[in-house]
Amino acid sequence: MFTTRLANVDDAAVLTTLASMAPEGLISAPDDWEHRLGEIHDSGNTTVVAEVCGQVVAFLWADLAMHIDFELDLNWLCLNALFVDPASRDQGIGKALITNTVNWAQKLGIPVIHGSCLVESADWWRARGFTVAEPGAPWKTHVSVNGQRLQIAAAGDTCAMWLHLVPPVEVDIQK
Ligand SMILES: CC(C)(COP(=O)(O)OP(=O)(O)OC[C@H]1O[C@@H](n2cnc3c(N)ncnc32)[C@H](O)[C@@H]1OP(=O)(O)O)[C@@H](O)C(=O)NCCC(=O)NCCS
Numbered sequence: 001m002f003t004t005r006l007a008n009v010d011d012a013a014v015l016t017t018l019a020s021m022a023p024e025g026l027i028s029a030p031d032d033w034e035h036r037l038g039e040i041h042d043s044g045n046t047t048v049v050a051e052v053c054g055q056v057v058a059f060l061w062a063d064l065a066m067h068i069d070f071e072l073d074l075n076w077l078c079l080n081a082l083f084v085d086p087a088s089r090d091q092g093i094g095k096a097l098i099t100n101t102v103n104w105a106q107k108l109g110i111p112v113i114h115g116s117c118l119v120e121s122a123d124w125w126r127a128r129g130f131t132v133a134e135p136g137a138p139w140k141t142h143v144s145v146n147g148q149r150l151q152i153a154a155a156g157d158t159c160a161m162w163l164h165l166v167p168p169v170e171v172d173i174q175k
Helices: 009-021 065-070 093-108 119-127
Strands: 003-006 048-052 055-063 077-084 112-117 139-145 148-152 159-164 171-173
Touching: 003 093, 009 055, 009 077, 048 093, 055 093, 065 077, 077 093, 093 112, 112 119, 119 159, 139 159
Parallel strands: 077 112, 139 171
Antiparallel strands: 003 048, 048 055, 055 077, 112 159, 139 148
16 A cells, blocks of 8 residues: 655655666666755655655656746646656556656646656656657657757667657747
């Protein structure tokens, strides 16, 4: 039996430990949690954790990366990393974390959720409704910036993935 909740600054240490167990390439700066959680994360903390008997065993770290990284006025939710402690897998924890996040995003009117995933997890994401590109291929979005198509590259040999919560509409942002 597990429960899920929003992460907070007090989870930084356990998230660092969990993230250090994750496969290489899954998460950047695995010990940088204080800057991603709670009130000091002024761009919106959307990281959720799962607990078994009061112990955090999984996390889904997401944020509004287009806004943070590219200063684009796009409220797209970026799934930066999902990790379940190997001892707690196949109990529906990963599914619950992504379902919670998708439901929450839908309520807020977030139009699209995107990220990149490990090649070996691609089918898991497809089963959750995501489109997963070939390793290294970018997501060619429905948005252009000053006439240039916005493409989100997948790092290393990971795969770009995305899920539209509302049908995409072509748009050209002028900056
Ligand atoms: C992928 C991951 C998040 C799944 O978490 P989980 O809690 O074990 O997943 P769930 O219990 O919710 O889902 C299990 C289901 O997915 C299936 N599954 C598990 N791993 C899979 C994979 N790599 N590819 C396809 N299906 C997979 C199981 O067979 C099971 O199917 P069922 O519901 O039909 O029985 C977890 O294995 C993990 O943390 N892996 C390492 C990091 C990773 O790959 N993260 C994903 C982001 S790239």
